[in-house]
Amino acid sequence: MAFDGLFIHSLLTNLSPTLVNGKLTKIYQPFDQDLILNFRKDRKNKKLLISANAQNPRFYLTNETIVNPDVAPTFVMVLRKYLEGSILQKIEQVGVERIINFYFSNRNELGDEIRLVLSVELMGRHSNVILYNATDNKIIDLLKRVNPDENRARLLLPHAKYALPPLTEGLNGLEISEEEFGHLKEEEPDPVSFAKKFNGLDGDDRREFVGYLEDDFSYSSFQTFFDHFNHPKGFVLQTPKHKDRIFVYLPYHLDLTLISSNPDINEALDDFYHEQANREWVRQKSKRIENIVSNERKKLSKKIVKLNQELDRAENSESYRIKGELLNTYLNQVKPGMEEITLPNYYENNADLKIKLDVSLSPARNAQKYFTRYQKLRNSIKHINEQLKIARENLAYFDSVQTAIDNADPQDIDAIIDELTSQGYLKQQNNKRRKKKISEKTLNTFKLSDGKTVLVGKNNYQNDWLTLKKANKKDYWFHVKNIPGSHVILESDNPTEQDIKEAAEIAAYYSKAKNSAHVPVDYIQVKRIKKPNGAKPGFVIYTGQNSIEVTPKEENVLKKRIK
Numbered sequence: 001m002a003f004d005g006l007f008i009h010s011l012l013t014n015l016s017p018t019l020v021n022g023k024l025t026k027i028y029q030p031f032d033q034d035l036i037l038n039f040r041k042d043r044k045n046k047k048l049l050i051s052a053n054a055q056n057p058r059f060y061l062t063n064e065t066i067v068n069p070d071v072a073p074t075f076v077m078v079l080r081k082y083l084e085g086s087i088l089q090k091i092e093q094v095g096v097e098r099i100i101n102f103y104f105s106n107r108n109e110l111g112d113e114i115r116l117v118l119s120v121e122l123m124g125r126h127s128n129v130i131l132y133n134a135t136d137n138k139i140i141d142l143l144k145r146v147n148p149d150e151n152r153a154r155l156l157l158p159h160a161k162y163a164l165p166p167l168t169e170g171l172n173g174l175e176i177s178e179e180e181f182g183h184l185k186e187e188e189p190d191p192v193s194f195a196k197k198f199n200g201l202d203g204d205d206r207r208e209f210v211g212y213l214e215d216d217f218s219y220s221s222f223q224t225f226f227d228h229f230n231h232p233k234g235f236v237l238q239t240p241k242h243k244d245r246i247f248v249y250l251p252y253h254l255d256l257t258l259i260s261s262n263p264d265i266n267e268a269l270d271d272f273y274h275e276q277a278n279r280e281w282v283r284q285k286s287k288r289i290e291n292i293v294s295n296e297r298k299k300l301s302k303k304i305v306k307l308n309q310e311l312d313r314a315e316n317s318e319s320y321r322i323k324g325e326l327l328n329t330y331l332n333q334v335k336p337g338m339e340e341i342t343l344p345n346y347y348e349n350n351a352d353l354k355i356k357l358d359v360s361l362s363p364a365r366n367a368q369k370y371f372t373r374y375q376k377l378r379n380s381i382k383h384i385n386e387q388l389k390i391a392r393e394n395l396a397y398f399d400s401v402q403t404a405i406d407n408a409d410p411q412d413i414d415a416i417i418d419e420l421t422s423q424g425y426l427k428q429q430n431n432k433r434r435k436k437k438i439s440e441k442t443l444n445t446f447k448l449s450d451g452k453t454v455l456v457g458k459n460n461y462q463n464d465w466l467t468l469k470k471a472n473k474k475d476y477w478f479h480v481k482n483i484p485g486s487h488v489i490l491e492s493d494n495p496t497e498q499d500i501k502e503a504a505e506i507a508a509y510y511s512k513a514k515n516s517a518h519v520p521v522d523y524i525q526v527k528r529i530k531k532p533n534g535a536k537p538g539f540v541i542y543t544g545q546n547s548i549e550v551t552p553k554e555e556n557v558l559k560k561r562i563k
């Protein structure tokens with residue numbers, strides 16, 4: 001079920017009493033398409049998330065802690081100017097459309113009362129948030145300014161007059177009387193055609209509605225279906241293709257499996273969109289550094305291939321020495337001006353060996369040329385091996401950075417940016433941001449079945465701090481074998497087999513192998529971990545470890561996490 005009109009109606013039955021008459025105290029725009037409005041009411045703060053994201057347009061109360069950007073975008077500065085300190089008078093939905101109007105009252109610089117509307121339009125790629133004056137309907141500003149050539153239906157620019165978008169024709173099932181129902185049934189006796197008359201339902205809702213009518217085509221059945229939207233709860237169900245859907249009621253006519261339920265629709269939405277929103281926010285925030293990491297990985301991979309080819313040539317350079325020796329041995333047969341000569345190779349039972357010659361060199365100089373090339377290649381082996389080692393270490397480092405990005409929450413990206421900046425891969429920003437100090441609160445924390453604590457680093461700086469400073473020398477350290485991943489510390493000097501298995505599953509989940517089966521995980525006491533001088537962040541060495549194979553399961557791992 002998407003954010004259709006009836007879903008929005010359901011959400012507002014819960015949201016309106018919570019927010020109306022509240023004071024709007026803070027406004028943030030943490031990401032391009034997302035706003036956070038903080039309301040203060042009855043001595044409590046409530047955070048309203050509004051997202052105009054094309055894939056998942058939505059709004060609901062959230063408990064997410066989202067880091068605010070250092071520089072506020074223009075739109076949020078306008079919202080702060082006009083709306084901060086204002087009182088939310090009411091929230092209204094336009095019919096059962098995906099348009100919600102938040103009505104505010106505030107005072108301008110002269111102390112005169114002004115009435116403002118924040119209109120939230122949740123319409124896929126046309127989703128938008130528009131602030132306009134309720135007196136003259138003039139748009140003050142909007143989240144997405146639209147060029148007139150791109151939208152001929154209405155003008156979406158500051159100072160233009162606000163107009164509703166073209167709306168879909170249809171009936172509001174929440175307002176149909178029994179008499180009207182009877183007339184409609186006479187006109188459309190087929191349940192499928194009857195259901196098409198109504199607006200505000202997505203495909204899933206409409207199929208469920210048809211199911212109700214096919215069971216009992218009566219006004220009582222009709223009322224029962226629409227009454228769900230006046231008393232919403234949160235139900236998460238899964239399709240046969242393992243895609244999750246959220247409903248405000250429990251559907252009976254769809255091929256879905258119930259996953260979870262929650263009497264509070266806002267809490268259900270916050271949980272449902274948590275992972276999706278995190279992935280989208282991380283993607284937006286990490287776009288720049290992901291491009292850098294991707295480019296570096298590609299360059300290093302190509303360099304390693306090239307170095308391996310050079311090493312192969314160097315290690316198989318004996319043919320040059322043999323050719324030089326044969327030329328010296330049969331020097332009397334080599335005549336000036338020859339382009340090639342075939343000589344018996346006494347290393348291969350006198351088999352013929354064709355040797356190319358440089359016509360500009362004497363026979364002796366041709367032989368010396370092969371010896372020089374041989375010696376140069378042999379001497380290059382040490383240098384190539386050193387370059388290969390550096391390239392492989394750098395590739396492993398960028399693999400670890402990419403794994404950290406894949407496992408990051410939005411607020412973790414700043415630390416990864418700091419790390420890449422300190423390593424010289426990013427330029428120092430002019431607007432210096434205050435670096436967040438690493439502490440146990442910044443780590444991922446887990447409680448195992450028997451109550452033991454497991455700490456997990458989210459990036460390479462945290463990994464170093466956790467392993468080399470925070471952990472007790474007798475604690476146990478876990479890391480996937482030869483694969484980028486987080487450092488994981490089990491705070492125990494005497495773990496049980498179950499503790500080791502559970503901690504290893506966490507280590508496997510927070511690694512590049514999180515979606516793999518039979519992942520090998522090394523574990524060892526912290527006192528045996530060493531960091532080589534000059535090593536990159538997150539890189540350590542150890543010996544004497546034990547290993548265990550585990551298959552990480554997201555549900556089992558995340559239910560142990562302490563939020």
